[in-house]
Amino acid sequence: MLNILRTSIVYRSSFMVLAIALCVGGLFAAFTYLWESTTEQELARARLGTLLSTVENTLSIACYLSDANLAKEVGQGLLKNQEVAGIKIYSPKSTLIELHKDKSLKKINSLLPSLKTNPQIQRPIFSPFNHKESVCQIELTPAIDFIRSQVNHKARFTSLLLMLQALIMAGAVVYIVMYLITRPIKTISDRLHHLTPNDDASLPLPTGNERDEIGQLVRDVNNLFSKLFHILEDERELRMQHQIGERKFRAIFNNSETGIFLLKPDGEVISCNPAFLRLLAIVPNASPELIRHSLISNLNDYALRLQGMLENARHDDQISSEDFAIEVGTPPQQKWINLVISAVENDVLQGLVNDITERKMLEESANQLAITDHLTGIANRLGFEKAMSRIQFEMHAGLISSFYILMIDLDGFKYVNDQYGHEVGDKVLCHFSELLSKIVRRSDFIARIGGDEFVVILKEMDEVNQVENIANKIITETSQVIHFGDAIHIQIGASIGINFINTADYDIATILHHADEAMYLAKKAGKNQYHLFQQKN
Incomplete structure (x- = not known):
């Protein structure tokens, strides 16, 4: 019961x-x-x-x-x-x-x-x-x-x-409920229970209920069943397409030259393709523990940058891309990689890694050519400006407090060009560049900013007499006779203007102008000597 x-x-x-x-x-x-x-x-x-x-x-x-x-x-x-x-x-x-x-x-x-x-x-x-x-x-x-x-x-x-x-009232209510409501509903339930899912499947309208709520319920059920059937058909089609797409993706995943991997928000690798292992020089049969920590261990020197990328991808929904220089393999081999991290779902991130070593070498070579004087091999004017910007950043950061700049002009160089030609003049310029490289420290900077104009930057010189000793040595070495075979004997000189800078808020053009003024005074005083710029009050 x-x-x-x-x-x-x-x-x-x-x-x-x-x-x-x-x-x-x-x-x-x-x-x-x-x-x-x-x-x-x-x-x-x-x-x-x-x-x-x-x-x-x-x-x-x-x-x-x-x-x-x-x-x-x-x-x-x-x-x-x-x-x-x-x-x-x-x-x-x-x-x-x-x-x-x-x-x-x-x-x-x-x-x-x-x-x-x-x-x-x-x-x-x-x-x-x-x-x-x-x-x-x-x-x-x-x-x-x-x-x-x-x-x-x-x-x-x-x-x-x-x-x-x-x-009597209860019996009447029971009869009405059973005959008008529950009987049609039970009939619908029995038919629905044995209904097979196909395109033509539908429930017949109960006799006498064509226009009331039960009839509307049957029509709604038939509409819903029809929509559900089409949704299932669409879902079946989508599932087949998904399987085809998954097979294509699996082929791309396994054969791509780009490293593809999934990782947790803390940087642990969940899964990866063979290209990822090749890029990080990990053997295919490596232990799961080694693969899980492979990204963190290889980017250990860039932990803060990696953490920032992970945070941006997870919380800000940003695609983060960074270049890293790493050493992989045995013996260690330096390699440049580009790492891209983005969010795919809750607590799971997706990463792409590509080998950009060749591109970085080409960029480095192009940058070096852009800032190097093609004749002497030292920095050109663009290289000098980049060095001045870098020094300004170091002064703002408190890494250095002051520096000296020496503006050097070769005395008698125009006569050499006129007398022996530009070929010999170029050899003189190369000879002077080598001479400067030997005199100054490895931490100092030299550049050719014009025809026979050179600049030397001396950082962290505590005493002005040290700068004067270097200037005297440059003048002395430059004045020595230069021999090109047995027939050509050349003697030139160097006039030097010295400017002292102890503030980070400087202007490059002003600094060069002051150094040039000091060099002009050295030439005016008889050439082949130096002059220290004095700020006028």
């Missing part, structure tokens, strides 16, 4: 409707029973009072005359009423009459509480000539069992009518 109630909406709804009807009907029936009983008892007392009122005048004469026969006739008349069990008429001096019925009625069991413990009705009888003079008392005893049986009969009849009405 419990299993049927759990699995059948028909029986469950019917049982619930009947249970509710019985509970509500029983409650109202009990209330009606109590109310009817109380009302009937009060009505019985009222009827007895009215009965007394009809014989009150006759009793007043009988009592006034003390006529027992008349009183007895009145009492016998009252006893004929089924609701009267006994009567007693008495005065303070004597009892006039006392009559009782035989207790022939059976005691009736009742759900009601008993009538009042003192049910007798007493009333004084007054003189017919003086309405204020009491001549006797009448005491009427109700027939309690008869009254109770009448009360029970009426109350039970009313309660049974209410229960019957509730059951």
